[in-house]
Amino acid sequence: PAILSPVMAIRPVPLTVAGRPAALILTSENGAAQAGGPAFRGLPAWCVGPRTAGEARRRGLRAIAAGPDAEALLAALLAARPAGRLLHLRGQHARGDVAARLRAAGLDAEEAVAYRQDALPPSPAAREALDGPGAPVVPLFSPRSALLLAAWAPRCPLRVVAMSEAVARAALALGPRATDIAPSPDQGAMVRATLAALEARDAAT
Numbered sequence: 001p002a003i004l005s006p007v008m009a010i011r012p013v014p015l016t017v018a019g020r021p022a023a024l025i026l027t028s029e030n031g032a033a034q035a036g037g038p039a040f041r042g043l044p045a046w047c048v049g050p051r052t053a054g055e056a057r058r059r060g061l062r063a064i065a066a067g068p069d070a071e072a073l074l075a076a077l078l079a080a081r082p083a084g085r086l087l088h089l090r091g092q093h094a095r096g097d098v099a100a101r102l103r104a105a106g107l108d109a110e111e112a113v114a115y116r117q118d119a120l121p122p123s124p125a126a127r128e129a130l131d132g133p134g135a136p137v138v139p140l141f142s143p144r145s146a147l148l149l150a151a152w153a154p155r156c157p158l159r160v161v162a163m164s165e166a167v168a169r170a171a172l173a174l175g176p177r178a179t180d181i182a183p184s185p186d187q188g189a190m191v192r193a194t195l196a197a198l199e200a201r202d203a204a205t
Helices: 029-033 050-058 070-080 098-104 124-131 143-151 165-174 187-204
Strands: 008-012 023-026 044-047 062-065 086-091 109-119 137-140 159-162 178-181
Touching (some): 044 050, 050 062
Parallel strands (some): 044 062, 159 178
């Protein structure tokens, strides 16, 4: 069985932006979801991953797919060096220092918090699984997700599927029985890695 129990809830934050930027930087679907409206409509949007790019297009932006992660995005922006003010719409908790690194490289870049990621408690089914005798397989998509799950104080051994090396490092706080890292930082790779981890767990029992 699959248990759905989000570790955080996404809450939009009212945006205060001085003037219309030349382009947006979007590193998540949640940031893209807050980019609708006349203030941003029609702008180019540099996006991490196809899902973020798809959400940006649905919001009336001209999405530019800039790679699977923030490092690829930074490389694409530094190669293209777009003119004008760039605005990174990000969550309250963010990694990568995208705007600061772009400024350090001579680009005009700012950031604005577009949403919060509020911590949630485990669902009753998740609490039961984490306190039980089994060894759940847990897919984790961000370092903060790993730390929030650790705050739930699981009592059983976990097999972690991490989206990246950074997520795997954060998941050490869980003391996992095993950790698998997806071969690429996208949803399809995470699904395949999770299924493989389930098969490996079941073969070992």
